[in-house]
Amino acid sequence: MRKKIIVSLCLFPILFFCGFLAAAENESSCIKCHTNDVLMKSLHKPLPVTAEGGG
Amino acid sequence: MYRGYVLDGAVLKSDKHFRMGCKLCHKGNDKELTKEAAHKGLVKQPSANPTTCALCHKAITDNYAKSLHYTTIGQRNGVMPRFSAEELKTFDKKVFEQSCRSCHASCGDCHVKSPPVSGISTGLIKGHKFIKKDEGKTCASCHGGRVYPEFTGEYGGATDVHYQKGMMCADCHKKIEMHGDGMAYKSKHEVKDRPQCLSCHKNSKDQIAHKLHKDKVSCQGCHSAAKYRQCYSCHEGTGSKSKEGFILGLNPRDKKTLTTLRLIPTKKSTFRKAGIKMENYDAIPNFWNSAVHNIRKQTDRTRSCDSCHVAKNGFLNHEMVIKEGGSKANEGLIYNIKPIKR
Numbered sequence: 001m002r003k004k005i006i007v008s009l010c011l012f013p014i015l016f017f018c019g020f021l022a023a024a025e026n027e028s029s030c031i032k033c034h035t036n037d038v039l040m041k042s043l044h045k046p047l048p049v050t051a052e053g054g055g
Numbered sequence: 056m057y058r059g060y061v062l063d064g065a066v067l068k069s070d071k072h073f074r075m076g077c078k079l080c081h082k083g084n085d086k087e088l089t090k091e092a093a094h095k096g097l098v099k100q101p102s103a104n105p106t107t108c109a110l111c112h113k114a115i116t117d118n119y120a121k122s123l124h125y126t127t128i129g130q131r132n133g134v135m136p137r138f139s140a141e142e143l144k145t146f147d148k149k150v151f152e153q154s155c156r157s158c159h160a161s162c163g164d165c166h167v168k169s170p171p172v173s174g175i176s177t178g179l180i181k182g183h184k185f186i187k188k189d190e191g192k193t194c195a196s197c198h199g200g201r202v203y204p205e206f207t208g209e210y211g212g213a214t215d216v217h218y219q220k221g222m223m224c225a226d227c228h229k230k231i232e233m234h235g236d237g238m239a240y241k242s243k244h245e246v247k248d249r250p251q252c253l254s255c256h257k258n259s260k261d262q263i264a265h266k267l268h269k270d271k272v273s274c275q276g277c278h279s280a281a282k283y284r285q286c287y288s289c290h291e292g293t294g295s296k297s298k299e300g301f302i303l304g305l306n307p308r309d310k311k312t313l314t315t316l317r318l319i320p321t322k323k324s325t326f327r328k329a330g331i332k333m334e335n336y337d338a339i340p341n342f343w344n345s346a347v348h349n350i351r352k353q354t355d356r357t358r359s360c361d362s363c364h365v366a367k368n369g370f371l372n373h374e375m376v377i378k379e380g381g382s383k384a385n386e387g388l389i390y391n392i393k394p395i396k397r
Contacts, residue, residue: 030077034062044057
């Protein structure tokens with residue numbers, strides 16, 4: 001019983017951390033494009049300036 | 056601008072906001088490999104709805120949802136006295152919700168990506184890092200027409216001494232002023248603990264000018280160093296036009312303190328397209344007291360009493376107030392300064 005508790009206590013933080021890692025890993029498709037400077041530049045052209053700011 | 060979409064890989068590894076992945080805030084489909092499929096259901100600006108940030112920062116977003124930067128209700132309440140009851144209903148429906156409200160600042164506008172002004176943004180502040188502050192890329196975007204360039208001297212006027220000494224916006228305008236204190240204020244003038252010169256400058260020295268002008272002239276009335284920006288023809292379809300000017304007159308809020316005035320560009324025709332004639336246009340003036348941001352210790356007025364008391368430099372006068380359909384209430388701001396009895 002004691003052994004089980006110790007194993008559970010050790011496993012919980014490891015699994016918790018793995019959850020974050022897995023979540024981050026899943027984002028690779030977003031990150032793959034959005035860290036590509038050349039690709040983003042080709043897709044987003046600047047707009048003409050139409051007015052000054054307020055304030 | 057493309058820099059609004061380029062993430063910094065190092066930031067993604069170091070900033071704890073990314074531990075839960077992009078999808079938590081931006082939705083979309085992170086399993087798809089084509090742009091169209093991945094962007095289906097995408098939320099471009101997650102913090103436009105404060106409930107996104109409330110997932111972790113609820114205490115802040117609860118207050119922020121009532122703050123003036125979020126509600127922008129100060130704009131509505133500022134112009135409201137010019138409308139009849141019917142016109143106010145039209146204004147709320149056709150102008151405020153459609154136009155003014157679009158100017159509110161989201162959490163991300165200050166902490167992630169420079170806010171767009173007329174559709175232009177300078178992009179992510181630091182590769183999507185969640186930053187605490189970067190006034191030059193955030194405050195300066197929305198307040199870049201008048202206050203910010205006035206402060207830095209970028210428009211050609213005198214640089215504010217506080218900026219020269221290395222101070223930035225958030226050194227005076229504290230976090231609580233931005234995030235709000237949970238009160239739904241009607242205007243910035245109601246906000247408790249907003250910056251006051253006297254908070255730092257205790258006026259301990261027995262300076263005769265301070266004693267003589269106490270409660271009669273605002274600090275900036277003497278310490279505004281030079282001309283500052285006055286705006287014209289805003290909301291007229293072509294953007295606003297600005298030119299420099301220095302104007303001293305009575306504070307429209309108390310009608311007794313002499314202070315720096317700034318022209319508010321509301322004309323009789325401003326809301327004509329929305330069918331609003333402004334039946335009570337003359338109820339309030341076109342000039343409002345303004346804490347201009349070009350402060351210096353020494354100015355023309357601190358150097359010589361004659362600048363005001365003899366030459367009357369910069370004082371609002373009859374020629375300036377009614378030109379181009381100005382409000383009749385402008386007349387009430389003219390201050391006839393008297394010569395000093397020697």
